[in-house]
Amino acid sequence: MTLFLGIAALAALMASVVFLLLLPFTPGRRSRLLGGSIGFLFTSITCATLAYSSDLVKLAEYAREGKNGSPDDCGTAxxxxxxxxxxxxxxxxxxxxxxxxxxxxxxxxxxxxxxxxxxxxxxxxxxxxxxxxxxxxxxxxxxxxxxxxxxxxxxxxxxxxxxxxxxxxx
Incomplete structure (x- = not known):
């Protein structure tokens, strides 16, 4: 799930950059491109936040199980x-x-x-x-x-x- 959210955040960020790069070449459609760019930027920030928060939840679970917050130390789980x-x-x-x-x-x-x-x-x-x-x-x-x-x-x-x-x- 975290990998999917990370990829979605990267894709949305790249789409917003493309929209921003197209702004100077489309004088009549700037407001639509700017709106799309802001929308994709918002989506990328949301996906990145969800991916980061799910990693924090996983770290909290490992810490609660007494594994010092390290997901690399699986023990017998x-x-x-x-x-x-x-x-x-x-x-x-x-x-x-x-x-x-x-x-x-x-x-x-x-x-x-x-x-x-x-x-x-x-x-x-x-x-x-x-x-x-x-x-x-x-x-x-x-x-x-x-x-x-x-x-x-x-x-x-x-x-x-x-x-x-x-x-x-x-």
Whole structure:
């Protein structure tokens, strides 16, 4: 959620800068461009504030659990380990998974839908978390599209991807 709000704030800020740069070249529409620029600027400030406040809420939760306010120190909190693993897998695994395609590939997830919809714990002490997804199709040599299942093993304490597997779905 924080990443989405940060991206939305950046996009709105860039749109307001574009509107401000267009002001000198559109003499008859200055009031509309200025209004749009102010609107996008307000949106970017609102999104940035929401992203920052959600980070503050997360820090407060970690502090309340006795973790000195550090989200990097998960301890035995399983939701913290899963959150870190999900972020790492979402950022780095799709590019690695795409390299498994012999011909073409197609992600069939929605715009705001996550690519990983499940997980498996290899070791309850938090050594490796396997993130699992099935929102991908590969094209085989005869041109047919096959639905694939993919797994990404992540070490959440170091944000290292250990292994990636892709198999045809039954």
């Amino acid at each position: 399983m939701d913290c380990w899963l959150d870190k693993s999900w972020r790492t897998a979402t950022l780095y695994c799709p590019a690695i998974i795409e390299r498994f395609a012999m011909r073409d590939f197609e992600w069939i997830d929605g715009l705001l839908e996550p690519k990983f919809n499940g997980f498996r714990l290899e070791n309850p002490q938090g050594s490796a978390v396997t993130m699992i997804g099935d929102k991908l199709r590969f094209q085989n040599s005869s041109g047919e599209w096959l639905r694939m299942t993919y797994e990404c093993d992540v070490l959440p304490d170091t944000d290292i991807i250990v292994d990636v597997r892709v198999d045809a779905r039954d």
